[in-house]
Amino acid sequence: MTYIQLKTPIPGPKSQELNARRAASVTSALAQANPIAVKRARGSLIEDVDGNTLIDLAGGIGMMAVGHAPQAVVEAIKAQVEEFIHACSIVTNYEAYVAVCEALNRLTPGDFPKKTLLSNGGAEAVENAVKFARRYTGRSGILVFEGAYHGRSNLTMAMTSKWGLFKKGFGPFAPEVYRLPLPNLYRTPKGMTAEEYVEWSCWNLENALTAHIDPSALAAIVIEPVLGEGGFIPVPHKFLRKIREVCDATGAVMIADEIQSGSGRTGKLWAIEHSGVIPDLIISAKSLGAGMPISAVTGRAEIMDSPHVGGVGSTYGGNPLACVAALAALEHLSKPETLAHAARVEQTVRRTFEPLKAEIPVLGDVRGIGAMMALEFVRDPVSKEPWSDFAMSAIKEASQRGVVLIRAGLYTNCIRFLPALEIPQDMLEEALGVVKETIQATHKAMAATA
Known part of the structure; x- marks a missing residue:
């Protein structure tokens, strides 16, 4: 089963329209990490106003440990x-x-x-x-x-x-x-x-x-x-x-x-x-x-x-x-049975991204506890110079592929995962697979322009 369903490019026309209204009426000092406009959210899925279904790994910056609208x-x-x-x-x-x-x-x-x-x-x-x-x-x-x-x-x-x-x-x-x-x-x-x-x-x-x-x-x-x-x-x-x-x-x-x-x-x-x-x-x-x-x-x-x-x-x-x-x-x-899901999330994140560090050395660290995990990106694995542009580019690309993410880190060079504790395993794997592919694509694109 595939959970991500994209009917339009992200952002779609209705999201773009609402984003334009926001730009005209809301202070520009208020950031917006993803260009989608939400219509409905249940569990770990967000449906936008254009009918696209995305997997939410941001959870309103960690607001939704129980998922959307339990x-x-x-x-x-x-x-x-x-x-x-x-x-x-x-x-x-x-x-x-x-x-x-x-x-x-x-x-x-x-x-x-x-x-x-x-x-x-x-x-x-x-x-x-x-x-x-x-x-x-x-x-x-x-x-x-x-x-x-x-x-x-x-x-x-x-x-x-x-x-x-x-x-x-x-x-x-x-x-x-x-x-x-x-x-x-x-x-x-x-x-x-x-x-x-x-x-x-x-x-x-x-x-x-x-x-x-x-x-x-x-x-x-x-x-x-x-x-x-x-x-x-x-x-x-x-x-x-x-x-x-x-x-x-x-x-x-x-x-x-x-x-x-x-x-x-x-x-x-x-x-x-x-x-x-x-x-x-x-x-x-x-x-x-x-x-x-x-x-x-x-x-x-x-x-x-x-x-x-x-x-x-x-x-x-x-x-x-x-x-x-x-x-x-x-x-x-x-x-206890709810809390136990956090370990499953952590294990899945580590299993997905720890091996990727050898392929993509700009992925400097995979860390966190439970359903509070982060990836840190650096220009060089030895100097560990933060690479914020990489993280921000990957987040933007991930949203276009149907996964909602947010950044973190003192140097704004991390992607953080804050999924619902009980996100279904196949949904989590689908979302993390998209993030992995996004990181690989971002690395290829940014290496070509370096």
Whole structure:
């Protein structure tokens, strides 16, 4: 069975028409990675307005771990619409808000009392996590890492790496944010082993408490257990343990940003569970809502209760429709049989692309965990000079062949895969086969013009 069905070139005439309307009415600052216009989406398939069917490996940037429009989520939203659409958690109480908080308190790691705050999107949740940490500790310093992406608000831009795309022209940014290198094992410095690199990174973290910020001023260390926008770099477990150790020694709050890596994406409900490290606060969003806008900060009750009454809040945060969607998504994603699909996705990606590195040396790295995988492209496998044009050309070509992809990486030189966990195996193989052929064709074309 072939899932990709192309009736027109991509983009088709109706997509082109809608794209033209978008160009005339929507700010040009809002990017669009693929030129298609969606009409309908189910599972891992997208139908565009021209009647073309494409396989979605982007999932709205990791929003759709349960796939597009799963029946349980759709039914939950329909039922809630019939009752009421919004009430505002600051004004009244309602079942769905409390139930999501109870579920997250139960499902996040840590055998201690927890509480949760709901909000709308990732950046809002990150800001709230920082507010909790600052209020609890009475300190202001926030330590983050190179390659990190935490959002586009002023504070979260300050916390985010990658200047040109996300930060250029938007400053000045919020103060008291300090940044350290993160051990990216693909880019281990010459003369070091991977183990030595991680050891040095651990030393550098401790040294930062002298070189960058005094321990008495450090409110929190914020880390993505698997870098998202930074290129799907799994953080070495030893480094995560060192962060925990430093937080314990200084009284700082350890915050795990699981916006992209959480909600079952890596084969565990939270990526940090692979390391055994237990953070004080976990931030969740994206696939938590199965496409509905919801995010959360969950963690130690004493931290979450530290602000004064009314110190946090959100008019739309924890909207009932988003809450019932999250409850349905969490119920499904927390099942072991659902989480097990992530390993199948990873194995298929590695089996498809690891052998390709010998044929196409510009494919420098295949990495990630579970259904959170990336390919990194370099001009030369020795120098590892990033080749962003290659990744962007391949993404464009893949969409014309019926596969929806998005880029990633500090240098914008990665293709990331964020499929639904339960994407059928033959559909996954078809999509990855198209991506493989696209990479081969892109390599041939770009080599000819080099």
